[in-house]
Structures are given as C-alpha cells and as structure tokens.
Amino acid sequence: MAKSFFNLLFQIPDTVDKTKKNRPGPEITPQIVKEHGLTVEEFRRILDLIERTPNLTELGIFSVMWSEHCSYKSSRPYLRKLPVEGPRVLQGPGENAGVIDIGDGQAVAFKIESHNHPSFIEPHQGAATGVGGIMRDIFTMGARPIALMNSLRFGELSEPRTRFLLNGVVDGISSYGNCTGVPTVGGEIYFDACYNGNILVNAFCLGLVNSDRIFLAGAGGVGNQILYVGSKTGRDGIHGASLLASSEFDETTEDKRPTVQVGDPFTEKLLIEACLELFKFDWVVGVQDMGAAGLTSSSFEMAHRAETGVFMDLSKVPLREEGMIPYEILLSESQERMLFVIEPGHESEALAVLGKWGLDAAIIGEVIEEPCVRIQFEGKEVVNLPVFPVVDGALDLKRESRRPKYLDKVEHVNLTELPDISEGNTALKKLLACPNIASKEWVFEQYDHMVRLNTLVMPGSDAAVIRIKGTQKAIAMSVDCNSRYCYLDPYEGAAIAVAEACRNVVCSGAQPIGLTNCLNFGNPEKPEIMWQFQQAVEGMGDACRFFDIPVVSGNVSLYNETKRDAIYPTPTVAVVGLIEDHKKIMTQGFKKSGDQIALIGFTMEELGGTEYLKVMFDRSEGKTPVLDRKHEKQVQDFCRELIQKGLISSAHDCSEGGLAIAAAESCFSYGGETFGATLTLESTLRNDTLLFGETQSRIVVSFPEERINEIEDLAMAFPVDFSLIGKVGGTHYTINVNGKEIVKQEINILKELWKTSLGNYAGQVT
C-alpha cells in the first residue's frame, strides 16, 4: 500500500506538463482516499463538513490534519483528565510549549516530543530533526533555548541493528544540538527487546523567557501579513506525520525513507538568533514552527487559534526545487521553517532583520476575516477550506479498551522459586555493566553539555541543574520512565515515573514546578493498547494531582510497533524544578572519606519488575514496586530540607538496581573523586531484595559524622524513616548484612566495569 502511494506521490511532478500545471487533479477514488490513510467514515464526514468533494490537495490536507499524529483523535479524551493548572502556569497545553513562572518576571518554556518513527528508519537525521523540532517549539514562544535533554530507547544489545541505531541517534543529536549552541545537559537511555523493531527518541528542550514577552501561535488581526521565514521548501518529509508516524512498521518500512526530513542545524542556529531579534518588536503578532504537516498545519492552526482565516499565495513560497506542485508545497516537512504574522507596514523591517542573518523570507499572504484557508497558486485558487473542520473536525475516537491477557501471566513472581543469594558480587558486577545501569558517559561526552556557561550539575547525576544568569536561581530537570514497570502495571508505572522524576529533581535541591510528557504506545486500534494508554494517563494524572505538579505540555506517539509487536507502554515524563539559591544544590557523588552514609525511606520485600530479575534471570515479571505517595512526599520534602539546611554532602535516588547500585554509583560518579564505601545492614529481608530490590521512595545520602544528631532529630520530627547504613572510605566496596560480608570488591574494578561497558559495546566493529 505504502509503495503504491509513493509511486503516485513522486510521479506527479514528473508527469506535470509545465504548460498545464493547473490542470484538475486526478479524480478522488476510494483507492486514493485509502492511500491517504483516511477511513470511509472519515471521508464521508469530510464530504458532510465541506459539502463537496475535496480536490487532491485538499484531501492531502485532511489526511495530515486528521492523522493520529496531528489530531490526537485516539488520545484526546483521556488527555483531558491530566491536571494542567497551577499558580505558576502561564501557558498550559495547546500552544507550541508550556510556560511556567519562575518569579522576578521570568518564566521557563518547555516541552518533550517524540521523533521515534523517523529515527528508526534514518537514525542520524531522525534524531537530529527531532532536536531541531523541539527547539523551534521553544523559541516560537519567545524563549531562548538554554537546555536540551533526551530519552532514548533501543532494542537489546544482541539485536544486530541496535549498535547502528545507537551510534546514529547519538551522532544525530550531537551534531544538531552542538551546532546550535544549546547544551544537552541530561537524559536517559534504556535497552530492551521490546524496542527491537521500534526505538524511541524523545527530545526535550527548555527555554528562558520574560513573562511579558511570551509569543503565541495565533493569526490575529485581519489584514496582518503572513511572513514565511527560514529554509526553502523542498520535497522532503511529505506525509511524515500521516503515513510514517500514524501507522505500524512492516516490510515496506524502508520504502518510507523519503518521508524522513533532513536537518540543517546551521540554519536553525540563525533562525534562533533572528527570531529572538524579531520578538523584540511589538508588531510581531504570532508565530508558529512549520513542524509536522508543515505549512498546512501552521496556517490552519494559527487561523484556528485566532478565529480568523488565512490567504496564501504559494507562488511566493521560497522553493528548493523546480516544478513543485501545491500538494507538495503544502505537505512538505522541510525543516527550519517558521510562519510569522506581522502587522502591515513593517515588512521591510522584518526582512532587514532576517536578511542580516542570511535567511530566506517572503510575505506569502495575509490574515482574512472569513474563517477559511484560501490558497492560490499561479493565479488560481487551489484550496478553499473552512478552518474548523480541518483542525477540529476529526472525530474523537472512542476506541475500545480491554485489559491485556499477558498481565495474568506476568503479574506474579513467586520469590520462593528463586534461590536467594549468599554473595552479591556476581550480581553487582553484572548489574553495573548492564547497559541500563552502566555509565552513559560515552553518550553525553558526545554532547556539548557546557556551552552557555550555565551547567552547574553535569550529566550523570540524578538531575541536571542550570543556573539562570543574573539571578540566584537555578533550574533542575530530569527525564524518566521505567517502561518495564509500565508493562507490568501501566497505572503504577506511570505514577512511579512522575514520582521518580520528582525525586531526581529533589535530590538536586529543587522544588518540582511543572511536568511535560511524551506518551509512547503501540497501535491504539488494539483494545489492549488503549487500556495501557488509559491506565497510564490515569496513573500519571493522579500522581501529578497528588504531588501538585501541572502538566503543561506534551506529545502522544502511537503506532510504536512492528509486525504486531508493540513496545512496552512508555509514558516518559520530564519534570522541571526550581532552586531559589544556586548555592544550595546537591549532586549524587560522595564527597569525603569518613562521611556517614544513610538511607532515607525503607526497603520492602519487593523484586517484581527489577533490573536484577531481568539481568540475572531474564524475567520481566512480578508486581511493580508499591508507591506510597504520602510517604514519597515526606521523603522528598525531608531530603530537600536537608539540602536547604546545608546538612548533607550527597543525595542519590535509589532506582534500577536498588540500594547496592545506588551506593556504588555514589562512590564513582562522573566528574568527581572515586571513593570506597562500607555498608553495614541489619535486615530480615532476603539478600537479593535488600541489595537489588527497587522499593520506591528511597534516597541514599552522605554527610559529615558530626551532623548525625542534628539530622536524626530532624528525621524524627518530620517524621520520616532514616537509618545509618555505612561509611565512605577505603579502596573497596563492601556490604555486610547481619554481620556477614556478602559483597567485597575493589572499587576501581567496579568503576571500570560501569564506566566502559556501554562505550565498549557501541564502539565494537562487527
């Protein structure tokens, strides 16, 4: 199907006789409708709404605008349940990015977005343009992008394509982000067989903006001019949103390569500087990035938000190639393009700024009163569609939802079947070297994470921290999702993702203030996938409400499956936190020999969904760890209090690999000194759960011995569980349980395993 469509699509230009460019398009047959990814019901609805048959160009417009990717037709009813309001929210979902007030007339704009499908087909360009797209979403709000993060998911290491995809994606992010001069300060990477046929590339960007200079994407003011800015329009990325991002992968996937866009980070850098310069003028009315569905979505959506219409003459659009027809110009997803609305009379000023930066720009139309988008090409009207049906006409689908059967099989793990361990060295070493836990420095050393001189906490700690120049403030951010938990229990898994991202941000000393999500799921046409989606969104919503964190922006990526194998549900969240005083920030590494090590929170007999079960027994089973939200909040508040009072020297969240891994990571965290440590634990739990269980709401802290009493008193008053578990120092990492030594390893050997494992894998030539 896809193939025949592309033949159709790419043959059109060749068959166009230059003298007859405006001949009527082909007759709209059911076959053509189907090839545009529209159902019979949807086509009937189009006929009802516009009361005539659309021409091919108009059909193309409906096809992209009603695609899952642009219309959110499967997900929208559920997304309404997320909390989106709060005293700090200046802009919630619905614009290019969400905006949160950070005080003193400043705000941060942020969003996370997926670029999964293109990255699987062409990892370098797919990932690069993902970074470019999310950055444009931020600076269209008037904000200067100041930090990037990403969440990446690849297949298992033994899958032959994984190494190629890992190298390609990291290289793409590196080449694009580095060139634009925006630091990539953090992120996460997971490997699992469920991503073998469908990797995930979620890119996050955060920008800084003055609260009174936030720009919105509306085409307001009849008579205002439509200004096209940036790269010329080419034939790349046509139908990226509708055909690539809104269907499953199969044997024809490789044929979709032409739908992947090509990025030009240099133009993006110029675009950032030129746009920020334009935003200083009051005659700039609105602006939107030409992202998915290009000129089509930007023009229709801007008209829709302002309840106006738009007239455009496509003959004025700067084109990269000759012979392009309206269909292609409108649906092209060429990168680094923006659509501005400016007041008339300021055209030459605008063009002067853009010319200074060497960017292409042209006035291509104006805002009209009639709520229609009318498009002309070479003197002839080629599109005349009412705005509302195109933008909001796609019916919300009431997809069927059913609890998947696999859950009955995987929900329970019988601990008595598993032999407990009498020594922990083997598991410790295996876990430290496994790619989900091993150091990611091979990755983040390829990203410029220092440019702009704001990075206070480098990648490799729980959260990245950047300062806000000219103030005492700093912003912490963390991106998180344990998709194995979500596979076992999407509701709890999503709630844990929120809790953990908040915990990470708290471990750096910040107060979480806002969240953005990227909901990656399989094919929504399957009831089981819809059930996962619904559960995850509910879990996320409930957790956000409990922790009082508004969801200000987000993105949904469905159809993440190949040949009917769906990925684990992966509702990735990025949490942004505020630090009032940048002198009070914390990192995860131990700081001094002789310091005490303590655990905030307590450990339970839980082993379900752990990295330990996966690595040692290849089992992705069991009940996810229990999240006691009230307890979680106490633990977080207590940790932040310790940091505020300057009582502790390090704080590290316990996550994958549990307590034994968390303490080991504090021994050799990136950029810091290496220390040994001895943990002395008393417990009635099994050794494996004690060391490697992933009970939530736990933080490993260290501090000078003389502060013990003060900290213990504070813990008692809070009240929160707090126990001394060991001491920093020595050349070894030792764990004694109930008087018996069950781990003893030279710290340098452990560090080497942890530090080199991912790079060794990635660099292998096969």
Place this chain on the structure above:
Amino acid sequence: MKCGIVVFPGSNCDHDCYHILKHVMDQETHWLWHKDEVNLESFDLVVLPGGFSYGDYLRAGAIARFSPIINSITRFAEEGGKVLGICNGFQVLLECGLLPGALIQNQSRKFICKNVFVCIDNPDTSFTQDCGENRVLEIPIAHHQGSYYIDPLSLSELEENGQVIFRYCDTSGNVSAESNPNGSVGSVAGVANKQKNVMGMMPHPERCADPLLSNTDGQIIFQSLISNS
C-alpha cells in the same frame, strides 16, 4: 583592556566569551560583526570564539575566512594586536593562515566534550605569562575536529621557536598518548605565531573562568592578557 568578540553566523561561544571578559574579568568588551570591516586600532584583544561558523560546512573555518572582518583582523595581527582563537576560532585562524598547521577530525571520529588537562609549554607569552612554570590547567574541550596536525619538521620548528603554547597532559603534567584526547601530533593543544601575538587553542578557557562554575583555571589566560595590556 578593550576586547572585541567576533560573531560569525554559527558562532555559539560568543556570548560565553563576552560574559567572562565583560562580567567576570570586568573588561570593556564589544561585539565585532563578521560583515563589518572595521579599524581595530583601539582594541587590545580580539577573540574568535568557538562554535560552528557557517555550520562548519565544507571544513571547519573554511568559509569564515572569507568574512570582511578577517581583513581587519589580519591587519590588526600584522601590527602586533593580540588575537585569541578558541576552538572554532582556532580553526578559523588556521584557515586564514595566521597560524601554522591544521585541525582534523578527532581520532575517535566523535565529538568530545569533557574536562582535560593541559600543561604550559611556553610560559613567556602574553597569553600565559601569569601561569608560572609547571602549572597544569584543567580546561574543557568540546570539538569534533580538534586533532592538531603539522608535519614533523614544522613541528620541531614550532617547538624551537616556542610556538607550542599548550599540550594535553595528565593531572601531574605528564604528556603521553593516554592523556591525548584527540590524537593531536605532539599532544599539541594550542599554538602561536612566531611573534606570539596570535594564539589558537582547542580547550575553552572561557568555560572555566566563572567562579560559580567552581573551576576557574581558565581565568589565568585572560588575566595574563590583562596584565600584559
């Protein structure tokens, strides 16, 4: 000291250099736009900052050398004005012929961003005079094409003339293959022209000069220039 920071399209460490010179080192600092050919007589220092001028398309620095501002800088350098090229700025200075040698792709063929150590090969220049003997500086690198190359004969000439200013080393100042992050010949991290008024270096001193970012080793290079002006 009156400083000028050159802005090419694609420069991205221009704001960082400006911040350090103006706000941290408290010097009079001006922007220099690439399209302007200006008289630099009144300046004490011109900095070509890091970044990706013209996207580094074709070859890093290859297009920037044709900017009008380069004519001004060349004249300024010929008259003894001090020019500091950092990272992409170093690449531009090589392409202009103001410095000898070339920068090629890192041995790893990857972009590398991390802290490295450099030792001072020639402490008698206006860029290094405050460093003192045997000082090891911890300075970040962030580049993809930072492997310095020059033929062996010319390298010995540079060494004889004291034109090698910095070399990559370990924490104690030992120069070895292990402490060379990118495969540069002779572990060269920074070189000067014969007159020692033009210097290019791959490490970023401006990234370790703000006290808030804890490491301030880079300040000493700017301080040397200030002492000398």
